[in-house]
Amino acid sequence: MNPAVAAAFAGALALVGRGLGWLNTGGALASSAVGTAVFTGGGPAGAALLTLFFVSGSLLTKYSSRSRRNRLDAQTGGRTARQVLANGGCAAVGALMIPSWEGGWALLFGALAAAQADTWATEIGAFSTKPPRLISTGVVVPPGTSGGVTLLGSVGGFMGASVMATLAMVIGLPATVTIAGLLAGFVAMMWDSLLGATVQGIYHCDRCDAVGERPRHRCGDRARLIRGWAWLDNDAVNLVATCSGGAVAVVLWWII
Ligand SMILES: [Zn+2]
Numbered sequence: 291m292n293p294a295v296a297a298a299f300a301g302a303l304a305l306v307g308r309g310l311g312w313l314n315t316g317g318a319l320a321s322s323a324v325g326t327a328v329f330t331g332g333g334p335a336g337a338a339l340l341t342l343f344f345v346s347g348s349l350l351t352k353y354s355s356r357s358r359r360n361r362l363d364a365q366t367g368g369r370t371a372r373q374v375l376a377n378g379g380c381a382a383v384g385a386l387m388i389p390s391w392e393g394g395w396a397l398l399f400g401a402l403a404a405a406q407a408d409t410w411a412t413e414i415g416a417f418s419t420k421p422p423r424l425i426s427t428g429v430v431v432p433p434g435t436s437g438g439v440t441l442l443g444s445v446g447g448f449m450g451a452s453v454m455a456t457l458a459m460v461i462g463l464p465a466t467v468t469i470a471g472l473l474a475g476f477v478a479m480m481w482d483s484l485l486g487a488t489v490q491g492i493y494h495c496d497r498c499d500a501v502g503e504r505p506r507h508r509c510g511d512r513a514r515l516i517r518g519w520a521w522l523d524n525d526a527v528n529l530v531a532t533c534s535g536g537a538v539a540v541v542l543w544w545i546i
Pocket of ligand 1: 495497498
């Protein structure tokens with residue numbers, strides 16, 4: 291797609307997202323950049339896949355956060371630039387490679403399928419009546435804990451990636467890319483949970499006796515690092531997971 295046309299469409303979509311409260315201002319700017327890259331390199335097919343992720347993920351988040359009482363770091367105000375880049379950065383890189391390398395499609399679709407699977411798993415898993423278990427040890431943890439997984443969430447994540455794969459087939463992506471991306475998306479979702487359960491920085495607020503993902507608790511107090519690496523926050527885990535999804539998809543596509 292012509293870059294100017296791509297930027298116009300991406301900007302319009304980001305404005306709608308900003309208007310609906312799905313994105314904050316920084317998130318809207320990042321979303322415009324990601325959208326411009328994906329629409330330019332991926333054309334209408336890339337645009338359809340990215341729009342599916344953006345709309346379905348935002349609606350699920352909006353709907354699910356209302357029901358999510360125990361979410362530890364409940365946040366409002368829409369997705370930030372970091373969150374947008376963590377979810378869409380690798381897809382954008384893949385899209386920009388497409389004109390010169392066919393594998394760019396696998397990178398684009400694998401990264402988006404990973405983001406889709408993880409978002410759907412998180413939001414649908416929030417409705418689970420059974421408490422999540424840590425993917426690494428199987429220990430029962432409070433809802434919203436990083437690395438905690440439920441059967442409902444995992445099924446939801448697979449559904450998310452499958453819906454995206456179905457759209458990919460309908461709009462004519464090669465079957466090899468679609469199958470590689472679907473499998474990679476599911477693997478990346480597990481990888482995301484495993485990183486969340488092991489190396490992601492997790493904090494404890496002594497004042498509220500609460501566990502969270504951020505160095506400053508929502509009460510305003512500084513929280514204490516109780517496990518993981520301080521620099522590896524939830525956005526960094528998402529970035530690693532979506533890029534892994536893209537990389538695994540490229541490898542599978544190359545093998546198939
Ligand atoms: Zn606190």
